[in-house]
Amino acid sequence: MRQVTVHAAKTHLSKLIEAALGGEDVVIAKGRKPVVRLVPIPQQPFKIGPLEGELGHGPDFFEPMPDDELDLWEGDR
Template structure:
């Protein structure tokens, strides 16, 4: 669908819904097309995307650091 800028300003919500449903929405200045509304793909956030892909021991963040790591963390040598 092609609409003028005036119509687009008046019916922006409806035009966004049309673009989200896959319809091509073009905004024209007079009869000259100048802008196309395009939906941005929405991908759901997925927790655990690397589950089962990481091997080896993992750090236990609740355990105290050993002396060497603590010294390095505090800026010592």
């Protein structure tokens, strides 16, 4: 475990981030008291369409609107 002070963390943040990404345990301390741990966020690959086929069919926005509904949108009554 690597423990560094806040001042050292400010100075060497990029190196500390790389160390954490490499699996090293990095702790930042105020004086001698540990206060935070630097850990990487797990990266998951982006997946397109995870709910495909589960939501049913939505409205077709390219279909013409019925006249009575169109009148409401346009303010004609």
